[in-house]
Amino acid sequence: MTAGLELVGVHAAHGKAEVLRGIDLTVPKGELLVLLGPSGAGKSTLLRVIAGLHPVSAGRVGIDGRDVTALSPGQRDVSMVFQAFALFPHLSVADNIGFGLQVRGMGKREVRRRTEAAAAMVGCEKVLDRRPEELSGGERQRVALARALVREPALFLLDEPLSNLDAELRVRTRTELRSLHDRVGATMVHVTHDQTEALAIGDRIAVLRDGRIEQVGTPDEIWRRPATAFVAGFVGSPAMNFLPGDGPWQVPGAIAGQQVGVRPESLRLDTSGDGLAATVTGAEVIGEDAWVRLRVDGHALVARVPATTRPTEGAQVVARADAADLHVFDTDGNRVG
C-alpha cells in the first residue's frame, strides 16, 4: 500500500542551526498521526517541510507515493490549518471556505456545492453568510477546517489548531476533529505540545525532541512502553517519577546509572506493610484526585490517589507499585527490557 506520507532522512535548518536532524517517518494512508514534542523540538518546521514551505537540506518527502521534495507547496496537494486561523476578515464565511477553489477557476455552482458540503462536515453551515468577526473562536476554527477540507487534499497538516480555544472548547473540538477524520478518512498530521490531546486523538504519536524522533507508536504503546526516559517523562501528568537504579527502589537487575520510572497513578499508599517508607510533604487536590508529594530517602516523588484517601501532610506512609508498572532506563535513557 502506498504511504500517505513518507519522510526519509529529512534534515532542515534555520540559517546555520540544524533543526531537523534525520527524520524517518511513514504515515499510512488514512492515519491520524500526532507530532508531539516540547516547544522548540521542530514540530512546526517539520510540518512546513512537508507542506513545502521550508526547504530540506537533505532527505526526501513523499506524499501518496509521489516524491514531492522538489515541488512547490501548490503542487503537493496538501492543506494546512494554522494555529492562528487567518481568515479573510472582509469575506463571508462561505467565501473564506471557497476562496481556494475560486482562485483555481472552479465554477460558481460547484464552489457553492463543495463549500456547503465542507461546512456541513464541520457543523458551520448555519454561519455561511456571516463575517469572521461575527463568529466565536470555536466557529472560526471550524471555518478554518472547512477551508482545508473543501480542497479534498491528499494530506492535511494541522499546526496546533486547537491552541487558541479555551479548555472546554478544546476538549470538545478535539473529539470533533477525531470524528471528522474518521468520516473523511484522509491522512492527517496534527502537531501539538499537549500530550493529553495527542493521547486522545492520535492513531499513532511521533514524539519529537531536538529535531529527532524519539518514538513512534500508538497512544497505548507510548503510555505503557515508553522507549526512552524522555518520552516517559514527557507523556503523563503529573510526570513520571524517576529514582536511581541503585536507589531505594529495588528492581531486580537495575544498577547504578540506570533509572527506575514509576507513574504517579501506579503508586499506592498504605499505612504499613512492604514498600518504600515515605513522608508526605504536601498534596494538591484536583477534583477527584490528589497529587500527593512524598519524600523517600531524599528523593521527591508524586503519587496520584483518590482525593478521599489522601494522607495528611507529615504522615509516614508506605508507597507501593506493581513490578509491571516499573520502567527501567539505561544510562543513555533507553528503555531496558
Ligand SMILES: Nc1ncnc2c1ncn2[C@@H]1O[C@H](COP(=O)(O)OP(=O)(O)OP(=O)(O)O)[C@@H](O)[C@H]1O
Ligand atoms: N524563522 C526561524 N529562524 C530561526 N530559527 C527558527 C525559526 N523558526 C524556528 N526556529 C528555531 O527552530 C527550532 C524549532 O522550532 P519549531 O518552531 O519548529 O519548534 P516547535 O516544536 O514547533 O515549537 P513550538 O511548540 O514552540 O511551536 C527552535 O529552536 C526555534 O528557535
